[in-house]
Amino acid sequence: MKLWLGSAAPQAPEGMGDDCSVLKAPQAKVSQLVTADPVIYGQHFNDALSPEQAAAKLLRRNLSDIAAMGGKPTHAVICLALDPSISVSWIQRFYIQLGQEALANEVRIVGGDVSTADNFLGAFLTLYGETLPDTKPLLRQTSQDGSPVFVTGSLGGTIFKKHFDFTPRLAEGQWLAKSGLCLSCSDLSDGLGKDYANITPTGGTCEIDCSLLPISRDAQTMAEKSGKGPLYHAFNDGEDFELIFALHPDTDLAVFLSDWKDEFKTRVSHIGYIRQNSGTETTRLTLLNTTKDFAASGYEHLR
């Protein structure tokens, strides 16, 4: 395994080979970030994905969580459990790709375990990262009344390809953390229809102008097949792995958007605002400029 991971896997004792891996603790005053998500055959991938694509999805979905905190990834531990009948070739291709993806993202793979398990194939990654010096982690629930809300990229129709072939928004998350303008950030893994709540604090509602949503071409294609409309797919397909974030209410949006465009080719869309609910109101999601049918469907999904 260590061989296949290539130079992403350091020598012991930093890497595998002793009872534990031994890592230097970060020197600067940073926070460590930890996330853990698996890919399991039948749940997160199937025979339509190559081992390379499964490995890419595994690392990238974890990287997306580090991106959502504005951090940079540092190291990972990978535990595999698999049926003895799974071919060495599959395993080898999986590890080789995982090593290459890790290397490209400056992630050292420092530990791991391989176990047998009947009729099962799953890979469990624990990914560590850290905040950049002099930045704070981008938390979820710290947006304010009047915070403008943005998403990166475009949404929906991810089943065609994007659910495994996406770019974690690491550079964008780090830039947001450095900007000091971003109050709250999360990544869209369950779909905007659920994950808007991540950046909507208790007592607040997320007001989304549906005419501003960046709907992907694949969501349009899905809509032609399903008849449910592109908005439905943009809200509910999930696995977009884009960032949703809320800025300080006083942010000069023209300057922000101009700075963003100077820095990134990645699309960014201002889709709405965080609003404080008044009195006993408990609305969590307010949709503007949408069809009645979709709104009903959206709310159904959310409850």
Added chain:
Amino acid sequence: MKLWLGSAAPQAPEGMGDDCSVLKAPQAKVSQLVTADPVIYGQHFNDALSPEQAAAKLLRRNLSDIAAMGGKPTHAVICLALDPSISVSWIQRFYIQLGQEALANEVRIVGGDVSTADNFLGAFLTLYGETLPDTKPLLRQTSQDGSPVFVTGSLGGTIFKKHFDFTPRLAEGQWLAKSGLCLSCSDLSDGLGKDYANITPTGGTCEIDCSLLPISRDAQTMAEKSGKGPLYHAFNDGEDFELIFALHPDTDLAVFLSDWKDEFKTRVSHIGYIRQNSGTETTRLTLLNTTKDFAASGYEHLR
């Protein structure tokens, strides 16, 4: 899940609830230690174990790795994958016990994930620890010619109970790291017959005097059933989760043993020495005071 883990699971953002957990990096100049081992139904446990026993085994087998480095545990991430038919009661009991074991060992459970998987039940733990201030991690391959070799506790017959009901030798490992006398340490998970190699450097042999081996009562019981002799079981049963360690060759053993007894009730046995091989000799294990039958069997097992 977080509720069931009780006070072992801190609030977000240190605990679960954001895209990542946010941890303060260690302040002192320590090394971080990382290990990851799962328990999988059908491999590491079965219906003979209660959910509490499975949870205890999961945490303890990882704690044993931290112990083998002379470290103290700090935090853990737990990923569960399970068939939807598994009862809520099983899961609840598993998490409650995991939380209690974690609390007793000052381990914070900071992250986790639960996935469904058909016909599968497995729990994957990544455990972090750190070295004590002013101590170095106890590595495996750093013993010397003439290093006396010790094991804690007694060996073999672990299938009866010890494979899940054991005490990780954390206090002993930390004491060894602080002593400055210990050159090399590992834990016995695959049995002495395999794991002696962990503390035997390249070009060396581990010379074990079988008359000095601490053979457990359960190994005696196993031997009565199997006819293979108690030594066979002490070497080959595995899952002892005791420490094997090698001291500096100049150590005053009488003083060491006296200090140990002042500190611990845990048995410690001086079972042999690390010897440098001469010339082209490639022996890795030398057994003294053993029966011819066992020696042959032992060597067979090792090759």
